[in-house]
Amino acid sequence: MGLLYVASYLENAGYSVKVIEFIDENYNTTKNKKLWKEFYEYDPDFIGFGVISWNRSVTVEIIKQIRDTTKDKIIICGGKDPSYVPEKYINSGANVVVIGEGEETMIELLNACSSQSDLEDVKGIVFKNGIRIVTTAHREPIDLENLLHPAFELVDYKHYTDIRLGGIPGHFIKTGFMMANRGCPFGCKFCTENVRNVFRERAVDDIISEIKWQIKNYNIKGLVFLDDLFYYKSERVIDFCSAILRENIKLKIYAQTRVDRVGDMETLQLMKKAGFIQLALGVESGSPKILKMVNKGINLEQIKKGVKAINDAGIHTYSFIIIGFPDETSEDMEMTENLLKEINSTFVAVNYYMPMPGTPLYSEEDDKLLDKVSYSLTENQTFRTSEAQKALSHYRQRFQLTSEKNPNYNLLRYPGFFAFLACVMFLKPVVLLKGLYIQRTKKRYSSYFEAARTAMINYRIYG
Template sequence: MKIVLINPPSFNTITSCLPKTLDEGRGFTPPLGIMYIAAQIEKETNHQVEILDAQVDELTYEQLKTEIQKRKPDAVGITAMTFTLIDVIKTAKIVKEIDSSIKIIIGGPHVIIYPEETAGIKEVDFVIIGEAEPVIKPLLDNINDPDKLEKVKGLVFRKNDKIINTGRSELIKNIDDLPFPARHLTNYKKYYWALSPYRPITTMFTSRGCPYQCLFCDRPNLGKNFRPASAKRVVDEMEECQKMGIQEIFVYDDTFGVDRRRVLDICDGLIKRNIKIAWNIRTRVNTVDAEVLSALKKAGCQRIHYGVEAGTQKILNVLRKGITLEMVEKAFKLTRKAGIQTAGYFMIGSPTETEEDILKTIKFMNKLKADYMHITIVTPYPATGLYAMALKEKVIDKDYWLEFAKNPTEGFVPKIWEKEIPREKLFYLMKKAYRSFYLRPSFVFNKIIRLKSGEEFLRKAKAAVKLLKI
């Protein structure tokens, strides 16, 4: 059997409240989910597998159709996130137009929330609920035998016009058992990111799950079981990336710094094995200290992305962040002192937040002297505590995400939290935040003196023009 795993185009991605001008030109990152599945297929089966990344290849839907026809698959797998669902279903429809006998398999975060709704979409043959690696082999081996598939945990499919749901797949206990993502099946030299001066870049998970309980995040409901890969495995994978000629790794863990000892062991392994590759992480301000930051710097870490969210203690508490403003200031100061770049992530429009609170957040954000800042408007997403709160308090009158899951249509606009401040005012304040941060003379000067190439200058000049347009 031949299976093609597709990262669909992103023409209809739901970007919530981020200005479209800022979302353009951000670059392309590898589709880690299908890369893991492809590697598992190669490891465990004799099935032929290919990856088709329509985003990095910048394919139109017509071009995508041609590429699928060339490959002649027996099955197609697509990862679905709620905000990419429209393009996922459009891709599935194209596959069925080519040959209705091609099996469509959908996985990803969206189907964990809405498994039977996804399986009810006529183009979809199978839905994988949960981590796909344990499920993919028995599914492919028995894809035409529904009786056997009923015994495979982690599947939803139709049988005799009935929806069969076998329950969520078991969590993988030992991440080290997984093969490295199949980067070799992608056009991996084409990936880049606007913030990085290096090319090509890649992405990487060193753990799965997150133990924290943030109100706006779905991890408390979908993936709170923190399971780290060993330090040795992480270093081995980074070494493989280096051998492939990859210049920078974006570690996509929800919170890289959960296990302090593991972080230090990873850094120690990179240093001892003389692995020279740039990398950056996402973590919380309460997971770093001077020793950890020094080790990260020596091991090649270039940038730390901190989820701050708010500049008032009141809102940090509402969002269940479990941090203080003092922790935030200390982490940014220590990171800057260690010689590592910082990126701060903020949200405005949280429950109980006033305009005065938001202005305090903007002031606090600028005070941190981060190298980069990202700010968006709070959006209650499904499977989050915030969404449950929005429904309970009638900020959102019905479960409209459920309706979208059943019938994904173009032009869908997510609802935001407007109980305290209306949408128009929130957009105004968001634009004010971006301009106040990025158009500061000190910020512009620092970016100019750090430029490493003409290409980087052009890229950042384009970004500056976009900021002026918002």
């Protein structure tokens, strides 16, 4: 999404922009001849990369391959990882690193390069001048009141809209993506979102305008807010939901929040009425020790209260758990499992702790290991021994099983399953046929049974 915002600003400034998705759906990079052919045919003057920590190694690989064929192209890297470790990219062949938000910086940078002006006058960049690495003055965050819409037309956006809404297996509807704010006012020690990034919110009218645009141009039926903290203040959520209802916008909406930001039942019921079907929550751990260590700023009672309120409002809950924090013990993970059993979240996602540059928990040793990781960090073993990995995998499976006890997730445990199956077969056979068709054409599931089962889960939850 960040690249598309930058592209929109560059196009508005008169630059011709092309977005090439160097990492394909199989995470192939330099092996993909089609992408390289597309790149060389376009023959750009400037080459920009949007980088996050877990694609650092593949980005460096691509930069080196470009440098093997040409020395005169200006390579620019931006994103969270380059912002915290710019020297790594400069020393790997990049000419410039953009620190923080890139919309305004990129325009000034390209103008300066085109006119051969002094780069030290461009705020918010790092570059190499001879043997000296220069860091220019800090650039203030941009004003979201005048934020341009992302340049979706530069990518195959229809490909991205046809995914599972909110990570729910089998739910394939046209889903749009949007950001309602930037930054985070909280200080979790494992997260980069609050580092160098002031919390700002877009105007509700501007968000509604972009939603209408996506509905008109891409016929979206669902909407995922990518913000870590969509629900920050009840007043703004009420304004947004009221606007959705007033404009008669019919979407199934997914968003994220914190358990301690969830407001009263009236607000949650309004969200339900406006189309919110799922709220994701950063539960992280059931251990008070771990919650305190990572400066999460919540306690177990707040977690229980927040999840219960959302469930009671008829909105599905998606609890994010992180395992493998420094000094986390088996007792801590047992406490997490007990909490998950108690709160009965509709879905549970369990991820391994990943040390991120710029965060208080990050170390020099972590930085060396990060250079070696594969693109997929979820299963990556770089940061832990095989014994630790085995233990974490064991707990991960146990945690995820806690959500399967919810009848909305596992229909086979639902008392009325067979009656529901009969209704679907006779009244809505297209539900089963769609699941079977997806399995036959795309092989998304382990079996036709799993495809049909997932299709019914989808139908039960969303209708």
